[in-house]
Amino acid sequence: MTSEALNTAELLQVALGAAGMGSWELYLSTGAIHRTLRHDQMFGYTEIQPFWDLEMTFDHIVDEDQALVRQAFCEAKIGGSIDVEARVRRSAGGEIRWVQINGRTFYVDGTAMRIVGVIADVTHRRAVEERLRQAQKIEAIGQLTGGVAHDFNNLLQVISGGLQVVARQSDPQRRERIFASMKQAVDRGASLCRQLLAFSRRQSLKPEAVDLKRLIGEMGELLNRGLRSDVQIQTAFADQLWPAEVDRGELELVILNLALNARDAMPNGGRIEVSARNCQALADHDLNGDFVRLDIADSGVGMSPEILAHAFEPFFTTKEVGSGSGLGLAHAHGFAQASGGVVRIASTPGRGTLVSLFLPRTLKVPALLGPHLMSPAGDHPPGAGQVLVVEDDDEVAALTVEMINQLGYDTTRVASAEAALGALADRRSVDIVFSDIMMPGRMNGVELAQEIRRRRPDMPVLLTSGYAEGVRRNAAAQQIKIIPKPYRIDELRDALAAVRQDARESLREH
Secondary structure (H helix, E strand, O other): OHHHHHHHHHHHHHOOOOOOEEEEEOOOOOEEEEEOOHHHHHOOOOOOOOOOOOOOOOOOEEEHHHHHHHHHHHHHHHOEEEEEEEEOOOOOOEEEEEEEEEEEEEEOEEEEEEEEEEEEOOOOHHHHHHHHHHHHHHHHHHHHHHHHHHHHHHHHHHHHHHHHHHHHHOOOOHHHHHHHHHHHHHHHHHHHHHHHHOOOHHHOOOOEEEHHHHHHOOHHHHHHHHHHEEEEEHHHOOOOOOOOOOHHHHHHHHHHHHHHHHHHOOOOOEEEEEEEEEEEEOOOOOEEEEEEEEEEEEEEOOOHHHOOOOOOOOOOOOOOOOOOOOOOOHOOOOOOOOOOOOOEEEEOOOOOOEEEEEEEEEEOOOOOOOOOOOEEEEEOOOOOOOOEEOOOOOOHHHHHHHHHHHOEEEEEEEEEEEEEHHHHOOOOOOOOOEEOOOOOOOOOOOHHHHHHHHHHHOEEEEEEEOOOHHHHHHHHHHOOOOOOOOOHHHHHHHHHHHHHHHHHHHHHHO
16 A cells, blocks of 8 residues: 555545554555455454455445445545445344445556555434424424414415305495405415325326417416515517426416415515426436426525525424414425426525426317316206215215205215115215215225226216325226315305216216
8 A cells, every 4th residue: 555545545544543443555556455354353254255246245334225325435536535335234233234335546657556545334324314304394394283273274264254244244346355255265285285285296287278478468467466566477488489298277276376486585675577488308317208387486585505495304394483374485396397397496695586387388289168167057957867975074974965056966874885885775856976985984085986886887976085186096097076175065066067977978878
């Protein structure tokens, strides 16, 4: 070993500390490795035996980490240094420990001859770091749940207070204003649930061709209502902007959340710029093909590099407990990935933030009517049919029955899947079965639908759930229709009509 190599190893030994550490020198020409006695004692070896040979095998490094260490040593021959952590198995008893391997490559006439370094036991440090991560995660979950509880309490207050006021209010115009506030609260609650489901990757997307310019134009009133008077919003769209293939409703929610985040970043007012342009033939590590780039920029306080590095992490938020859930950026990240795109963020303290969504281009033509331009409900004549409502919650059942009656149907309500099968066995007049998925008893809604199909293949069945994704795949495999909660009366009307139409077509085919 040269004097330079000795000095390097000794300096690294001092830097890392003497406890649980050993030095080594790998001769690349032969694959032989020299280790100090301290190293041998640390890992339970009693004689010098190489753990690195010409075939790059590591008999004491756990299988899952061998490729990582091999790659690190290969890169050390080129880059001149090595710094990697891996798990090793002691020869005595097979105990697994974490080690950090550091080294420096020495060359002769440009040829790598040996790597000299140190190996340190970092098991205790890794354990401490893991405990710290768990503590931070628990704190972050508390932050998230506190924000969600805060948001839901506000929504419940609007609905609860509105119901109490409406009961005492006789002025039709004031009652209408109260009802409008309550409906808005319900819509916000539904949006928050959709964020939570998307955040937990339980939300199914329904991609379609979307004209971003028209979509954001239709959102103008909603965006302006959510922003303060001292926050101005500007838009700019490229000519011949391509349509993007995304879930329209989820994209609206992402845009709204990013706009509200931008508003919160401008406590003294400012400007939000929403723009979109085409990006043709992109090719990098996470984008390949044609994309539509949607930018949302603000002139707010910006983010430090430390905060920016965590911006899209689950549970991370800079909001105080009780100031909102902080799900906006995590939701945007999950939505972009699920849509086949990416989201990127750039920010400078004091100069604002730019969030860019890269959304996949589609050659499909966007529909002329969006989901918010549906015809009003209530156009079904009385006597439209008999619906068997299967719902165990009395309050939800009462409201559901009222909505279905408003659509012109007659209803019969039961509280369990078993009771529903009993009603059908009695040959009671039923045209559609509308059932919740999650119910007490031995049978859930999907199993009920399967049993009805076995007994009465001509009977239309519509299911509903506030957590539909958990059973969506099973239901889809059985071709069972699901309408997610909360639903509007016009959505319920269309879903009931659709399952009846499907049943008629199925009968004609058979």
